Amino acid sequence: MLKVAKYLLPALVAGFAFSASAADYPSRPMEFIAPAGAGGGWDTTIRAVAKVLSDTGLVKVPMPVTNKPGGGGGVNLAYMTQKAKSDTIVSVYSPPLLLINLSGTTPLSYKNTTPLARLISDYEAFAVKADSPYKDLNDVIEALKKDPGSVSIGGTSAAGSMDHLAFVQVAKAAGVNDIKKLNYISYQDGSSLAQLLGGHLDILSTGITELLGQLKSGDIRVLCYTAPKPVAGREGIPTCREAGVPVDFLNWRGLFGTEKMPEAAVKYWRDTLGKMVQTKEWADARAQYGWDDSYLDGPEFEKFLEQSNEEYKGMLSELGMLAAQ
Incomplete structure (x- = not known):
């Protein structure tokens, strides 16, 4: 019996040590990361998360936010890969996390992270000038x-990214053929x-929150936005x-840990x-920010x-913009 106890005791001690370590987590400051510059959607989201977690007392340790811009989020993704197994890094991402891999910007993907939770959704909207001849979405379609190339569609994101794909998805669902011929113009400036x-x-494809000021002033009309159901404040x-x-x-937008x-x-x-x-x-x-609740826990988020990766892959393939092509 004593011999058995001799071997069991270290294992029990190790078990208690692990439990204590887990119970004490987090015991060090976290590194919250926005993979872009200050003021954008990623930055605003993760700063809001840090503030709420602090204000509610749900997290006791400091959660300073670091901005790591570059490569549409690829610079930060490379950094997170270098820090694999870290328990102090949490980053925010959105669809570009998938798109930068599918388009060949980086060989890294969401599979090089640990999805923690999807938190919110914002939506794309399609706007025209107030005096546009296009009175509704059907006119555009x-x-x-x-003639798929007869309407100029502009956006802030690059070709093959969100502003472009959102419009492509709607046009394709409405029965527009030859989506490769759509006249999308990127204004990254x-x-x-x-x-x-x-x-x-002719048409601007962008986040709906970016249009509310001009919509209120009457300079533009919003033909529709891409939410699955009406959102409060968008009446x-x-x-x-x-x-x-x-x-x-x-x-x-959701939060991710390291791989x-x-x-x-x-x-x-x-x-x-x-x-x-x-x-x-x-x-x-x-x-405050006009975000829609779209929470998913880690496994459902994954x-x-x-x-989503398969859907984006299909659209990019049809556009001839998939990296494998």
């Missing part, structure tokens, strides 16, 4: 069916709205489904973020990412 207002662009603007095209496009993040850390962040999304403070943050 009819013009595209006759941020001048797309000015181009629309100046009459140099008077039809969803694409309401406009007759049964398709959605989510500009989701092979320790299980104790993964469990902690999944549990903590699940509690955070139920707080009044988080509801207030969502209302399934969503797999499905």
Whole structure:
């Protein structure tokens, strides 16, 4: 009996040590990362998360936010890969995490991360100048069916990224053929709205929150936005489904740990973020920024990412923009 105890005791001690370590997590400051510059959607989201977690007392350690811009999120993805197994790094991402891999910008992908939770969604919208001859989405679709290149569509993102793919998805669902011929123009200098207002662009595809000021002033009309159902604060603007095209496009945002993040850390962040999304403070943050609640826990988020990756892959392939081509 004593001999058995001799071998069991170290194992029991090790077990208690692991439990204590898990119970004490996190014991060091976290490194929260926005993979882009200050002020954008990624930066705003992760700073809001850090503030709510701190204000509610759900997380006691400091959560300073670091900006790591470059490569559409690829620079940070490379950094996270170098820090695999870390339990102190949490980053925010959205569809470009998938697109930069599919387009060949980086060999790394969402599979080089640990999905923790999808938190919110914003939506794309399609706007025209107030005096545009296109009165509704159907007018645009009819013009595209006759000649896919006859309508100029602009966006801030690069060709093959969100502003482009959102419109492609809607056009394809509406029966437009030859989507490779769609006349998409990328204005990565941020001048797309000015181009629309100046009459140099027929349609602007961009995040709906970026259009609300000009919509309120009456300078533009929003034909539809890509939410699966009406969103509070968007009254008077039809969803694409309401406009007759049964398709959605989510500009989701979620949090990710490094690849092979320790299980104790993964469990902690999944549990903590699940509690955070139920707080009044988080509801207030969502209302402030016009974000729609689209929470998914880690395993469901991972399934969503797999499905989205296949959908984006199909669209890029049809556009001739898939890296494998």
